[in-house]
Amino acid sequence: MKRSFEGKSVIVIGASGGLGSSFAKAFADKGARLLLVGRNEEKVKKTAEQITGDITTAVFDITDLQSIKELKNIVKRWSAHIDIVVNASGYDVRKSLAEHSYEEAKNTLDINLLGAILITKAFLPHMREQKGSTIVHIGGFADGRLAFPYYSVDAASRAGLFTFIEAVNRELELEGSQARVAFFSPSPADTEAERPFHPLWRKMGVSIMPVEKVAEDLLKTIEKKKTVRIMGGMSTILFAKLNSISPKLADAIMMKKYGKMLQQFFYRTEDGGQQKPNRHKRGYLLKIAVILIIASFILYGLAAVVPLLPLTLSQKAAAVPALIAIGEIVWWAGLAIAGREVDAKYKKYLNPCTWFSCKRKTI
Structure with missing residues (x-):
């Protein structure tokens, strides 16, 4: 050792x-x-x-x-x-x-x-x-x-x-x-x-x-x-x-989900039961998802334009990867929010058992 x-x-x-x-x-x-x-x-x-x-x-x-x-x-x-x-x-x-x-x-x-x-x-x-x-x-x-x-x-x-x-x-x-x-x-x-x-x-x-x-x-x-x-x-x-x-943005992406878990784990009502978490409208999150996805395309576009700008070679070399990296993060964040919200809203229709009869075993 x-x-x-x-x-x-x-x-x-x-x-x-x-x-x-x-x-x-x-x-x-x-x-x-x-x-x-x-x-x-x-x-x-x-x-x-x-x-x-x-x-x-x-x-x-x-x-x-x-x-x-x-x-x-x-x-x-x-x-x-x-x-x-x-x-x-x-x-x-x-x-x-x-x-x-x-x-x-x-x-x-x-x-x-x-x-x-x-x-x-x-x-x-x-x-x-x-x-x-x-x-x-x-x-x-x-x-x-x-x-x-x-x-x-x-x-x-x-x-x-x-x-x-x-x-x-x-x-x-x-x-x-x-x-x-x-x-x-x-x-x-x-x-x-x-x-x-x-x-x-x-x-x-x-x-x-x-x-x-x-x-x-x-x-x-x-x-x-x-x-x-x-x-x-x-x-x-x-x-x-x-x-x-x-x-x-952190609230929108993660704290909604984790906040409910924390509330259910830590918060108890006076009679010993768990307080039901408040429900929030999903439209707000979907709008954020769309904005993030659009922003990612703007960042990709800027990365394509940078070589045409009157900047030094070192500045261009630093700016292009940075814009692409930020664009990737923003793209995947938007996609993650959109996917989660679509899944939550249309979960019933995404479940195969909605369209095909699923046999359940009884014990």
């Missing part, structure tokens, strides 16, 4: 959780020295006992400033330098905003956002001049800015973290620093905390990842020096991009 992190000093915060413990094991297998940190001393030590290598443990509360100061002192005694810090701590409440308590909202922001800021502020000064040093924060689904209903406060904390990381990296670049901060978005994983939501993810067509696969992806992200990594495949990445550019 290639030990690509041999001798590296790695701090894993939130090491007692399902993902945190898998990250710790993956780093240890690659030869790293580990400082495992968490709020629950017993769980952190249990994680350490399951790993072979140079392992040190510490108790730490991400929301407590004094605890952060104490951790900094522990780190100074533990290692002369820090190569990698992985912040795998997180607080996740998924329900309607009306059902959030003050404590839940505060804990979400304190742990997911303020805690990440304080960790970065505490360790980044000691890592600035060290080539390849990285602080990685584990974010939410997609790029953190994908605001699913019933994830309101959690989405706010993850989106804040994403933009915080963007801003810090720009500061580091301007200052000529060798360090970087990364946002790592894992796929829904097979952890104890995530298992209650597995049925929902599967219904949405999202695969559940083994924690070992998530850990492997994290290490590759660090090795490749990426500052943003979104697991979940190209469809998740494209939808995250689309959502950041045009939330209304």
Whole structure:
């Protein structure tokens, strides 16, 4: 086995959780020295006992400033330098905003956002001049800015973290620093905390990842020096991009379908039944589909015209592929919406059993 992190000093915060413990094991297998940190001393030590290598443990509360100061002192005694810090701590409440308590909202922001800021502020000064040093924060689904209903406060904390990381990296670049901060978005994983939501993810067509696969992806992200990594495949990445550019279009394409699933999963009426989702008119979506398809032809036409324009050869070489690529995305998006709406509207007539008698087995 290639030990690509041999001798590296790695701090894993939130090491007692399902993902945190898998990250710790993956780093240890690659030869790293580990400082495992968490709020629950017993769980952190249990994680350490399951790993072979140079392992040190510490108790730490991400929301407590004094605890952060104490951790900094522990780190100074533990290692002369820090190569990698992985912040795998997180607080996740998924329900309607009306059902959030003050404590839940505060804990979400304190742990997911303020805690990440304080960790970065505490360790980044000691890592600035060290080539390849990285602080990685584990974010939410997609790029953190994908605001699913019933994830309101959690989405706010993850989106804040994403933009915080963007801003810090720009500061580091301007200052000529060798360090970087990364946002790592894992796929829904097979952890104890995530298992209650597995049925929902599967219904949405999202695969559940083994924690070992998530850990492997994290290490590759660090090795490749990426500052943003979104697991979940190209469809998740494209939808995250689309959502950041045009939330209304994202609503039209995906959130109508997923919104209903989320509503049915999370929302219960007072008598314990599920609230029926509202029905929307399909004409609006069909119009969007037609507009997108027309727009794709316009983009293709522009690509054909570009060679005739008074532009430099390099500008033409860049513009033509870009217009074709955008045209393809817009074409397939329009086609997907149109196909779904036609299927929903004419499902009865598209079913062969409508035209031919289908015999059903009785038990």
